[in-house]
Amino acid sequence: MSEKIEEVVIVGSGPAGYTAGLYAARANLEPLLFSGREPGGQLMITTDVENYPGFPDGIMGPELMALFRKQTERFGTRIFDEMVTEVDLSGRPFRVKSDEREVLASTLIVATGADAKWLGVPGEKEFGGFGVSACATCDGFFFRGKKVIVVGGGDTAMEEANYLTRHAEKVIVVHRRDQLRASKIMQDRAFANDKIEFIWNASLQEVLGVTEPMRKVTGVRLSSTVEDKSWEMEIDGVFIAIGHQPNSSLFTKWLDSDDSGYLLTEPHSTKTKIPGVFACGDVMDHVYRQAVTAAGTGCMAAIEAERFLEANPL
Numbered sequence: 001m002s003e004k005i006e007e008v009v010i011v012g013s014g015p016a017g018y019t020a021g022l023y024a025a026r027a028n029l030e031p032l033l034f035s036g037r038e039p040g041g042q043l044m045i046t047t048d049v050e051n052y053p054g055f056p057d058g059i060m061g062p063e064l065m066a067l068f069r070k071q072t073e074r075f076g077t078r079i080f081d082e083m084v085t086e087v088d089l090s091g092r093p094f095r096v097k098s099d100e101r102e103v104l105a106s107t108l109i110v111a112t113g114a115d116a117k118w119l120g121v122p123g124e125k126e127f128g129g130f131g132v133s134a135c136a137t138c139d140g141f142f143f144r145g146k147k148v149i150v151v152g153g154g155d156t157a158m159e160e161a162n163y164l165t166r167h168a169e170k171v172i173v174v175h176r177r178d179q180l181r182a183s184k185i186m187q188d189r190a191f192a193n194d195k196i197e198f199i200w201n202a203s204l205q206e207v208l209g210v211t212e213p214m215r216k217v218t219g220v221r222l223s224s225t226v227e228d229k230s231w232e233m234e235i236d237g238v239f240i241a242i243g244h245q246p247n248s249s250l251f252t253k254w255l256d257s258d259d260s261g262y263l264l265t266e267p268h269s270t271k272t273k274i275p276g277v278f279a280c281g282d283v284m285d286h287v288y289r290q291a292v293t294a295a296g297t298g299c300m301a302a303i304e305a306e307r308f309l310e311a312n313p314l
Contacts, residue, residue: 005093005104005314006032008305010077011084012111012247014041015291016281018068019298020109020305021077027306032105033072033079034098036247040065041113042282043291050141052291064291089254089274092314106314107276107305110255110263111298112247114282114289118240119151123207123217131217132207132238136160137290139237140167146236149174149220151204157241158186164239165195172196172235176203176225201226207238246283255279262286270301276312278304 008024010017013035024031038044043061050058073079080098088095093104116134118124124132133139136150140163148168150161153175164171173190178200180187190196199222206221217238223230246261255272256264263279265271270278280297282289 003104005106006030007106007309008032008109008302009094009096009103009105009107010034010109010111011087011096011250012036012041012113012281012283013039013069013079014043014065014111014113014281015068015295016113016283016298016301017041017109017111018065018072018077019295020111020280020302021072021079022068022075023299023302024109024305025072025075025077027302029302029306029309031077031302032103033077034084034096035079035081036112037083038113039081040069042115048142049138049291051138084250087250087254089251089277092276094277107278107308109270109298109301109305110248110251110272110277110279110283111281111294111301112250112283113294114244114246114262114286116240116244117242119204119242121204121206123209124238124240127207127209127215127217127238130215131209131236132240134240134244135289136163136239136241139239140164143168143237145169147172147234148237148239149199149204149233149235150239150241151175152241152243153177153180153182154241154243155182155186156243158182158190160239160241161196162186162189162193165193168195168237170195170197172199174199174202174204174222177201204238205230208232244282244286244289246286248283251279258286260286270297270304276305276308 007029008031010033082098086097208219278301280301281294
């Protein structure tokens with residue numbers, strides 16, 4: 001282990017992590033970034049990104065992340081394509097360990113993101129980004145005038161369903177029980193929306209589609225949760241809305257988190273309860289979960305780390 005103390009170590013490489021690296025590098029802090037098991041984050045499995053500012057014709061998710069990486073490297077961010085396996089935040093300098101190395105960090109920026117929860121049914125992965133999505137605000141626009149289903153019964157599902165009615169002709173909520181788990185206000189909004197229908201006591205068994213001449217979803221196979229029957233239904237899109245899982249397990253021993261595992265930060269800040277440790281992006285944001293907001297909090301984290309280092313040099 002090198003005894004050099006890195007000014008800024010960033011864990012994670014989505015829009016938040018790369019933006020933190022960009023700002024820290026431009027502040028001459030020579031940041032070191034661990035890209036993690038999925039370099040680029042959730043955008044690596046997103047096909048068309050049409051709502052990121054500066055790309056009027058849209059851009060592919062992996063291409064956008066390649067540009068993020070190139071820009072942050074241009075200013076001197078050192079990137080290790082390694083998974084962080086252990087951290088020790090008991091005191092400064094913090095210790096960050098991967099399979100390949102252990103480094104000391106004067107400040108730490110956590111940008112490990114979150115993953116959508118998936119059902120694991122046949123066709124779900126094959127048609128991901130081609131009709132199967134876990135983000136209505138990301139992909140709803142592509143289903144103008146179409147018929148889609150939303151799988152789930154909580155607040156996330158009701159939010160997705162209501163949002164999708166701005167674009168889709170019909171939104172069908174498929175829920176495995178006979179009543180929703182969502183809060184009453186979210187239920188009321190969904191029930192009052194004449195574009196939303198409900199299929200109760202049903203579960204998604206398979207996503208159906210074609211790969212030629214273009215890959216797309218054509219339907220789903222559903223089954224009853226109360227009787228022995230299944231059926232197929234034509235549909236244009238499938239939105240899985242059973243929640244997200246923040247990638248925070250490495251840090252919850254040291255940092256406060258909510259019941260779902262999202263790291264807690266001070267209001268209007270990326271500061272955690274440990275001075276010198278900052279959290280940004282989807283690992284702390286369960287509300288917006290957008291690339292542009294993740295990038296914004298990555299910027300905040302780098303600026304706050306820079307100011308912290310000025311006031312608290314090691």
